[in-house]
Each structure stands twice: as C-alpha cells, then as structure tokens.
Amino acid sequence: MNQDRKILEKQVLGQKLSIPKETEAKIEAAYDIVRAKSRQKTKTMPVRRRSLRHVWAAGLAAALIAVSGLGVMASMGYFTKNVQEEGEQVSYSFEVNYELKPVEVKAEPAYLPEGMQKQEEGKYFLDDNYGHGISIMPMNMVNIDAQKEMLDFSHVEHVEKTTIQNMEAHIITYKDRDKFLNGEDLFLFNPEQGYVIRIFGDYEVPVEEVKKVAEGLKITVTENADLKYGLTAEEQQKKAAEEAAEEEWDRLVEKGVTTDQITMPGETLKCEAYGTSYTVNEVKIYDSLYDVPGYTEQGVYDMERLSPWLNADGTHKSYQRLHLDENGKIMEETAAAPKFLAVNVTAEQFIGYDEFGDGSTQDSTALDASLVYVEKRADGTWNFRKDTYEAVPSEQYDLQMDDAAFYLSQPENLKGSERIHSFFYRSMEKGESIDYTLIFAVDADQMPGDSLGNIVLCFNGTGNDETNPMWSALGAMK
Amino acid sequence: MKRDKTEELLLRARACDGDAFVELMELHKQSMYKVAKAYLKREEDVADAMSETILDCFEHLESLREPGYFGTWLVRILINNCNNIRKSNQRTEYTDQIEVLSGGQKTDEKTRAFLDYLEPLEEQDRLLLILFYVWGFRTREIAEILHIKEATVKSRMQRGRQKIKQTFFPMVV
Numbered sequence: 001m002n003q004d005r006k007i008l009e010k011q012v013l014g015q016k017l018s019i020p021k022e023t024e025a026k027i028e029a030a031y032d033i034v035r036a037k038s039r040q041k042t043k044t045m046p047v048r049r050r051s052l053r054h055v056w057a058a059g060l061a062a063a064l065i066a067v068s069g070l071g072v073m074a075s076m077g078y079f080t081k082n083v084q085e086e087g088e089q090v091s092y093s094f095e096v097n098y099e100l101k102p103v104e105v106k107a108e109p110a111y112l113p114e115g116m117q118k119q120e121e122g123k124y125f126l127d128d129n130y131g132h133g134i135s136i137m138p139m140n141m142v143n144i145d146a147q148k149e150m151l152d153f154s155h156v157e158h159v160e161k162t163t164i165q166n167m168e169a170h171i172i173t174y175k176d177r178d179k180f181l182n183g184e185d186l187f188l189f190n191p192e193q194g195y196v197i198r199i200f201g202d203y204e205v206p207v208e209e210v211k212k213v214a215e216g217l218k219i220t221v222t223e224n225a226d227l228k229y230g231l232t233a234e235e236q237q238k239k240a241a242e243e244a245a246e247e248e249w250d251r252l253v254e255k256g257v258t259t260d261q262i263t264m265p266g267e268t269l270k271c272e273a274y275g276t277s278y279t280v281n282e283v284k285i286y287d288s289l290y291d292v293p294g295y296t297e298q299g300v301y302d303m304e305r306l307s308p309w310l311n312a313d314g315t316h317k318s319y320q321r322l323h324l325d326e327n328g329k330i331m332e333e334t335a336a337a338p339k340f341l342a343v344n345v346t347a348e349q350f351i352g353y354d355e356f357g358d359g360s361t362q363d364s365t366a367l368d369a370s371l372v373y374v375e376k377r378a379d380g381t382w383n384f385r386k387d388t389y390e391a392v393p394s395e396q397y398d399l400q401m402d403d404a405a406f407y408l409s410q411p412e413n414l415k416g417s418e419r420i421h422s423f424f425y426r427s428m429e430k431g432e433s434i435d436y437t438l439i440f441a442v443d444a445d446q447m448p449g450d451s452l453g454n455i456v457l458c459f460n461g462t463g464n465d466e467t468n469p470m471w472s473a474l475g476a477m478k
Numbered sequence: 479m480k481r482d483k484t485e486e487l488l489l490r491a492r493a494c495d496g497d498a499f500v501e502l503m504e505l506h507k508q509s510m511y512k513v514a515k516a517y518l519k520r521e522e523d524v525a526d527a528m529s530e531t532i533l534d535c536f537e538h539l540e541s542l543r544e545p546g547y548f549g550t551w552l553v554r555i556l557i558n559n560c561n562n563i564r565k566s567n568q569r570t571e572y573t574d575q576i577e578v579l580s581g582g583q584k585t586d587e588k589t590r591a592f593l594d595y596l597e598p599l600e601e602q603d604r605l606l607l608i609l610f611y612v613w614g615f616r617t618r619e620i621a622e623i624l625h626i627k628e629a630t631v632k633s634r635m636q637r638g639r640q641k642i643k644q645t646f647f648p649m650v651v
Contacts, residue, residue, distance in 0.1 A: 012595045013611040018586045019511055023525040030529035031500045034536045038496030120504060363627055404544065420546040421619055
C-alpha cells in the first residue's frame with residue numbers, strides 16, 4: 001500500500017497542469033522582452049558559437065540600411081517587404097499597413113522528415129540531439145511589426161527565390177555549413193493575408209527536406225480580437241523600466257576596476273557574503289598536463305571534454321579558433337595551441353554555515369573560479385576585454401567553455417548528480433581551510449612570454465557580480 | 479561529443495539566441511509553474527513570479543558557469559522571486575494562510591487535485607515534494623537549493639508524507 005501511495009504521489013505531482021491563459025500571456029510577454037533584448041545584445045556583446053551568423057549581420061545592419069543595395073518592394077496588402085542584399089548579407093524590413101486588422105496564423109506540417117516528431121509547439125526533432133530539428137514559426141502582423149527591422153542574416157551563400165503554396169518563398173543557405181553548423185532558413189511571405197512563416201532547419205536537415213515541410217504546411221488564419229499593434233501603457237512603462245535598468249547595469253559594468261581593487265597573488269580576498277576567503281599561492285604554466293604535480297584523472301570534472309584534446313604525452317592538441325571584435329565580427333581564424341595553467345589556492349570558510357541567519361544558511365563552500373580576460377583602459381582602470389576568442393563551432397571544443405577550470409585537485413563529490421552539481425564544492429567547518437589546485441586550459445598566445453598580466457581569476461564564491469567584480473590577479477598587473 | 483538538450487540551448491541562449499532561451503524556459507515551464515503554484519495563492523502572483531524569473535534568468539545567464547547547475551540555479555531564482563512576492567503581499571493586504579491554497583480560484587481538475595494533495599502540508603514541505611518528484615532533484619541537491627541540511631530535507635519529506643498519509647490514506651497502516 002505504501003508503494004501505491006508513492007505512485008499516486010508521483011502521478012498527482014507529476015501530471016501536466018493546465019496553465020491559465022492570463023499566466024501564459026505574461027510568460028509570453030517575458031519571452032518577447034527576451035527576444036527583443038537578444039537582438040539588442042547581438043549588436044553590443046561579444047557572442048559565442050552558433051549564433052555567429054546573426055552577429056555578423058548585426059555589425060553591418062546599419063550600413064545596409066544606408067546603402068541602396070538591391071531593394072525590392074513587395075506587393076501591397078498587410079505589409080510591404082524590403083530586401084537588402086549586399087555580398088554575404090541579407091536584411092529584411094517590413095512596412096506595416098496599420099489600416100488592416102491583424103489576424104492569427106497557425107501552421108502545422110503535413111510532412112516531416114522520417115522519424116521526426118513534434119516535441120512541442122512549432123518544434124520538431126528527430127531525437128534530443130541538437131542539429132536534427134525543424135522549427136516552424138508563424139508570424140502574424142503584430143509579430144512582424146515588433147521585429148520588422150530585425151531579420152538580418154549574414155554569411156549567406158545563396159537566397160533562392162521561388163514560389164511555395166502560391167506564396168513568395170525565400171530559402172537562405174549559408175556558407176561553410178559544416179564548419180559553422182548552420183542550417184537554413186525558409187520564409188513564406190503572404191502580404192495578402194497578413195503573415196510570414198519562417199521555417200528553420202538545423203544543420204543536419206537537408207534543405208530539400210525543409211522545402212518539403214513548407215510545401216506540406218497546413219496554414220489556418222483566424223480572427224483574434226486580442227491582436228493589437230503597439231504596446232499598452234503598462235507595457236511601455238515596463239519596457240522603459242527595463243531599458244533604464246539595462247543602461248544602469250551597463251554603466252556600472254563599464255566603470256571598471258582600479259589596480260588596487262584587484263587582489264594580488266599572496267594576498268587574501270575575503271568574501272563576507274559567503275564567509276569564504278581565497279588566497280592565490282602559486283601560478284604555473286605547463287606544456288603537459290601530466291607535469292602538473294599531483295595530477296590525477298579523478299580531479300577532472302569531465303573526461304569526455306578533456307580526453308579528445310590530449311596528446312599521449314599530456315600536451316594539448318591545437319584547435320581552430322576565431323578572433324572576434326567587440327561587435328562579434330570575425331577578425332581572424334588561427335590554430336590555437338593551449339597550455340595548462342595551474343593555480344594553487346588556499347580557501348578558508350571563516351564564517352560557519354549556520355551563522356548567516358535569516359534562514360539562508362549555506363552548507364558548502366565554492367572552490368572553483370573562472371578566468372577573466374581584462375584590458376587596461378586609458379584612465380588606468382581595468383575592465384572586461386572587448387574582443388573575444390571562440391573555437392570554430394565544428395571543432396566542438398568545450399574545454400575552455402566559460403573560461404572555467406576543468407580540474408580540482410581534491411574533489412569531494414564524485415558520483416552521480418552530486419558530481420554534476422557539487423564537484424567544485426566542499427563542505428567545510430568554520431575556520432577550516434584547504435589548499436587545492438585548479439587547472440585551466442589557456443591558449444599560449446593569450447599568455448605571451450608566460451605573462452599573466454591580462455588574466456585575472458574570479459572565484460565563484462565571490463558572487464560573480466559584474467558591476468562590482470572581486471578579482472584575484474595571477475601575475476603583476478601593469 | 480553529444481551534449482544534452484539543456485546544454486545545447488544554454489550555449490545558444492548565451493550567444494544571444496533568444497529563441498533558444500525561450501525553448502529552454504519552455505522545457506522547464508511546467509516544473510516552474512508547480513513550484514510557483516505551491517508557493518503563491520493568487521494566479522496573478524504565479525504569473526508575476528514566472529515572468530520575473532524568466533527575465534532574471536535571461537539577464538544573469540552569463541553568471542551561470544556550469545550548465546549542469548542550470549536546474550538548481552533556475553529554481554533558486556524562482557523561489558527568491560516567490561519569496562519576494564509573498565513579502566510584498568504580506569506588506570500589503572494578503573495573509574499567509576495555506577489552508578486556502580486552492581480556494582477562490584478557477585482551477586481545472588488536475589490543478590485542483592495537485593493543490594488538494596499539497597494542501598495538508600506546510601509550505602516548505604510542499605516545496606520539498608515538488609523539487610523531489612517534479613524536478614527530480616535528490617535530497618542533497620534540494621538541501622543546496624534551500625540552504626538547509628540534507629538531514630533536514632529527509633526529515634521534512636518524511637513529515638510531509640506522513641501528513642499526506644494521514645489526510646488521504648487514514649486507514650493505511
């Protein structure tokens with residue numbers, strides 16, 4: 001009977017609940033903000049793999065608008081479409097006819113590639129692996145109005161213009177598909193009925209299959225009195241508040257850090273919030289991982305990430321790397337040769353976990369840290385380096401992901417989910433301290449002459465607040 | 479080297495792919511809803527907690543260093559937001575009466591059953607069961623999320639189950 005009760009417990013708690021429309025609407029509104037911010041971020045932030053094509057576009061978007069290019073005005077109706085094609089860049093913008101009432105549009109595929117199944121609304125996958133999916137995104141006029149100037153594509157190999165289901169269709173394929181793991185985009189434009197349908201195929205899905213999906217789409221258009229252009233006063237207020245908060249965040253991050261705010265090797269960084277202090281004792285660079293004193297496989301967080309990149313003698317294999325400027329534009333592709341950076345640290349838990357009060361006691365100490373590449377500005381302050389370096393996507397090189405350590409000399413949590421979640425954590429008594437070593441992979445050219453003046457450590461136990469970073473130097477900061 | 483879906487979506491989301499972030503949130507939407515629903519009485523508060531959590535996660539995605547921590551990180555943010563909303567409500571007009579957890583709202587049958595099942599429990603115990611059964615966290619992870627000791631998690635879960643047993647299975651020995 002006890003077992004029956006547990007099964008019932010699991011069934012009742014595990015069943016899918018119906019989320020009310022009003023709640024869904026708020027969630028959708030949050031998603032809209034996220035999407036808008038994402039588009040904004042691509043224009044200002046260094047970014048990582050797989051979205052490179054969006055980034056490349058962003059840098060040139062403004063210039064494209066100024067250039068007359070090959071503008072094509074589509075037929076009138078709910079919208080007119082302007083297409084700018086310039087070299088490898090393609091940009092779409094829309095002029096909306098606000099006289100016509102927007103309608104709702106839905107699209108369901110009648111055809112899907114073999115084995116592909118609907119996983120959720122608009123998402124169809126062969127399995128859980130990235131690269132095998134198709135996404136179908138119907139856009140009504142309100143959606144189009146919200147992102148009418150944001151459909152920019154770069155690194156484009158070809159735009160095939162054809163007709164599918166009596167609609168103008170554009171099929172965008174990208175250069176170096178295998179290298180950058182780019183799929184393809186297919187657009188169906190219907191200015192007469194007021195919608196655009198975008199179909200995105202992942203890089204493992206052949207473009208012909210994406211076309212077949214488009215040809216078999218069952219599209220329904222219905223009236224929806226709730227669809228309205230523009231933002232309500234409340235939405236505008238929220239948007240303004242979000243923008244103000246974002247500006248303030250940027251301002252705080254931009255102010256940077258003075259040299260005397262950075263903790264030097266041998267000095268102790270105290271983090272009151274978590275009651276932990278960190279002291280960098282020694283920093284050494286090794287060609288071979290096996291030369292790091294005390295190295296054992298047990299200390300490697302994820303051998304699957306490490307082993308493909310290790311030579312038999314413990315040196316790091318080279319990998320293809322991109323250098324991107326602050327706008328995400330690729331400056332250069334080179335072969336990078338990483339070395340191993342071993343940092344010996346002493347951590348002390350100087351406040352007991354049960355002394356924090358307010359019911360928010362912690363029960364373990366974070367030992368890990370990540371590298372932060374910094375640069376000195378004209379006013380003498382240090383800040384995050386604007387340029388970034390990323391592995392070419394097809395390399396599938398993750399060992400430097402997030403510039404995090406891949407090794408801890410004395411891990412406590414080694415099994416199952418504890419390993420996943422708590423590998424770099426350790427339960428410590430008040431007053432207890434521990435000496436340990438973290439190892440990072442660092443490209444040799446990032447440490448010219450083994451200099452570490454432009455790399456600092458950010459211990460996870462400091463809270464990682466970018467507006468008030470608590471950095472530990474690895475060498476002289478000049 | 480295959481990555482799991484959450485990791486893939488995280489990578490893409492960090493690369494400013496808003497759609498990937500939305501997909502990531504959609505994967506966890508049901509689980510998030512259940513936590514918020516267990517915490518907050520009013521549906522509009524639940525909606526606020528979820529939307530705030532989505533925005534907070536997006537804003538601070540870069541601070542999440544290890545994809546394996548995503549679940550615990552997300553649920554911590556959600557719980558913080560639920561707590562903030564509750565504090566804000568307490569400062570105004572709403573009282574903290576768990577007895578009326580499911581009262582006064584239009585709920586479908588499944589949601590009603592879900593809330594009824596949790597109703598005999600204290601708030602913290604409700605949360606523990608959801609984190610355990612819905613999110614699939616182990617007691618050690620729940621202890622980390624709630625900053626309590628693992629032994630406390632186990633004893634509270636035991637206490638919660640006992641209450642459910644007394645309420646729904648009084649004749650079971």
